[in-house]
Amino acid sequence: MSAPWLTILWLAPAVGALAVLAVPNTRPDVAKWLALVVSLVVFGLSLGLAVGFDADGARYQFVEDLSWIPALGTRYALGLDGIGLVLVLLTAVLLPILILAGWGDADHSGSLDHAGGRRQKGPHIYLALMLSVEAMVLMSFVALDILLFYIFFEAMLIPMYFLIGGFGRQQGVDRSRAAVKFLLYNLFGGLIMLAAVIGLYVVTARSELGENGAGTFDLRAIVDAVSAGELDAGSGLIRMLFLGFMFAFAVKAPLWPFHSWLPDAAVSATPASAVLMMAVVDKVGTFAMLRYCLQLFPDASRYFAPLIATLAVIGIVYGAILAIGQTDVMRLIAYTSISHFGFIILGIFALTSQGQTGSTLYMVNHGISTAALFLVAGFLVSRRGSRLIADYGGVQKIAPLLAGTFLIAGLATLSLPGLAPFISEFLVLIGTFTRYPVAAIAAASALVLSAIYILWTYQRMMGGPPRPVGEGPGAAARPMRDLHGRELAVVAPLVALLVVFGVYPKPLLDVIDPAVGHTMSTIDERDPAPTVPLPDGGPP
Structure with a gap:
């Protein structure tokens, strides 16, 4: 045994x-x-x-x-x-x-206790x-x-x-x-x-x-x-x-x-x-x-799949739009997660092998990219003591490692090709398009919205002239420090995983694909056959 x-x-x-x-x-x-x-x-x-x-x-x-x-x-x-x-x-x-x-x-x-101590x-x-x-x-x-x-x-x-x-x-x-x-x-x-x-x-x-x-x-x-x-x-x-x-x-x-x-x-x-x-x-x-x-509940899943896919698309677009309007960097990242979970759920209820494989891979990639972005943002907040985007500026000039890792994590969040989330999001969209083309097209609009909220946030926080930490005459003498040893140990493996799985996701897909195949077989669901209209208007 x-x-x-x-x-x-x-x-x-x-x-x-x-x-x-x-x-x-x-x-x-x-x-x-x-x-x-x-x-x-x-x-x-x-x-x-x-x-x-x-x-x-x-x-x-x-x-x-x-x-x-x-x-x-x-x-x-x-x-x-x-x-x-x-x-x-x-x-x-x-x-x-x-x-x-x-x-x-x-x-x-x-x-605080009754004496005012902690x-x-x-x-x-x-x-x-x-x-x-x-x-x-x-x-x-x-x-x-x-x-x-x-x-x-x-x-x-x-x-x-x-x-x-x-x-x-x-x-x-x-x-x-x-x-x-x-x-x-x-x-x-x-x-x-x-x-x-x-x-x-x-x-x-x-x-x-x-x-x-x-x-x-x-x-x-x-x-x-x-x-x-x-x-x-x-x-x-x-x-x-x-x-x-x-x-x-x-x-x-x-x-x-x-x-x-x-x-x-x-x-x-x-x-x-x-x-x-x-x-x-x-x-x-x-x-x-x-x-x-x-x-x-395979029959009930098929029955409710269009409704759930619709809610997922709403969540994708809703989360991305609200992220654009945030002034709090941590709340912005939280809304991006709502958008990403919409992609995951959309892929699941597309009821296609590509969609479910993409969703499973997305769960992993979202975990890595969100961890990188949220933790780097946390390091920023711990230095300045503010979550407001407007309180930052010029970080790339005084803390280039901090700004660089924020950029890589942000680009992963918007699914830049070559970073891990791209493959999973691409699979979800392909798998969804074969079943619900309108939902896939609507979900793809989030790619533009995510570029807006990530790049705009990076420009406001990392670009421009450096802002001093604190207030008063001595503020400029205390510049923001860059990532140190423990923080680098936190960020480095996350960035490495984003790059490795962005270029070579095969180890994950090799174990995900058979499991998804079992699920599709269990619920007796098959991928829709692709249809391409002929130029003369004849049958596909």
């Missing part, structure tokens, strides 16, 4: 979080280094899984399947497919980088929360039991709530309001999903899957039953169950018009926490659309 590698994968950061919590408040450096080592161990485990994964082998590999709650028909079932693998790798790559980026984030956090929370709590989120996200990517997935899908909201509300950059009511808004939106979506999960359980109990009146939460068994037409449920009920799952994932993703919690949460959190939320946690929503919505 092989080792339970997937259990070890998610337990490592969970146990690491407990170990970090046990570090005394008087030893913050020990807590930081311990958290970094744990995250690197998880990264090593993920690389081992990638090496051992056979792209041409079984759909789910490293499978673990144990009895958990027999009375409910739920099992401790884990398995990894190609889509889950690339997202596991994304999570494992980003966590060490985020810990380094947020090395000093918790050092001065805390609330109560120190300590970095050990902050780092333990980060590792807890990683553990729950990893479990979400490998769970093959629907109830098991749901538990961790909801549980990850708690540490994220405390990361936003307890350690955010904004003080007082602003970050508390943003944290509560984040929690309420996602909890409400989760409650709707819980009703759908229960409804699906009842449906399985009525079918041949049920044993002694009990249903099942086994994803593989339910998907096989759906493919064989063995579920005893009408189309109306199936569509309601689909909407219950889809609503929760649309809030998490976030899909317009369920997006409004994201900008406030992203601005209120520390840059590292905001990246954890946008680049990692929110991917659970789009991943779940592929794994659960499409496979459990």
Whole structure:
């Protein structure tokens, strides 16, 4: 029997979080280094899984399947497919980088006590929360039991709530309001999903899957039953169950018009926490659309696909337009993520192999590019103490490395050819055009809009004469410093990945393509045949 590698994968950061919590408040450096080592161990485990994964082998590999709650028909079932693998790798790559980026984030956090002093929370709590989120996200990517997935899908909201509300950059009511808004939106979506999960359980109990009146939460068994037409449920009920799952994932993703919690949460959190939320946690929503919505409810997915594609296109254009009008650089980046999530969801519900491959690749590339742009913007804000674009100018003359990395990350965000997001966005547009040409053309307009908000922002912040840090006669004597060692260690791997995957995405596509093929086969969907009208007006 092989080792339970997937259990070890998610337990490592969970146990690491407990170990970090046990570090005394008087030893913050020990807590930081311990958290970094744990995250690197998880990264090593993920690389081992990638090496051992056979792209041409079984759909789910490293499978673990144990009895958990027999009375409910739920099992401790884990398995990894190609889509889950690339997202596991994304999570494992980003966590060490985020810990380094947020090395000093918790050092001065805390609330004012009755004497006016600041109560120190300590970095050990902050780092333990980060590792807890990683553990729950990893479990979400490998769970093959629907109830098991749901538990961790909801549980990850708690540490994220405390990361936003307890350690955010904004003080007082602003970050508390943003944290509560984040929690309420996602909890409400989760409650709707819980009703759908229960409804699906009842449906399985009525079918041949049920044993002694009990249903099942086994994803593989339910998907096989759906493919064989063995579920005893009408189309109306199936569509309601689909909407219950889809609503929760649309809030998490976030899909317009369920997006409004994201900008406030992203601005209120520390840059590292905001990246954890946008680049990692929110991917659970789009991943779940592929794994659960499409496979459990293929007919309902086809029925609602035009509506969801329309909402995705609205989100693409809406996010890009609002990004242009932002005066806050961090809020601008948050709105760009709303636009990018629209592309991801559009590719999923185009129901084509190119669209879904592009969407999966986009999840990875968006995580890398958003991490680079948001973290570099965070370094800028930490130097000047302002998020307002108008407070910057001439950075490229006094901090060329800082300005250069901001430019590369920005160009990746607008999907410049040669950088990683271009391939994924191109695949999404091609896959969408064959099914919904009008939606693809409308979505392509965001390419122009993204060029406006990125290049205009760069011109205002990095070009022109240098602006001094601070005010008063001595301000000019304190120029903005360039990236230093730790910051370079944060930015360099992200820039390298943007370039490598922009030129050579084959390692990712080799594991994504077979998984997408399995999904398309499971839902009995085929790519539309291309049609080209003949010049004489005859039939294509």
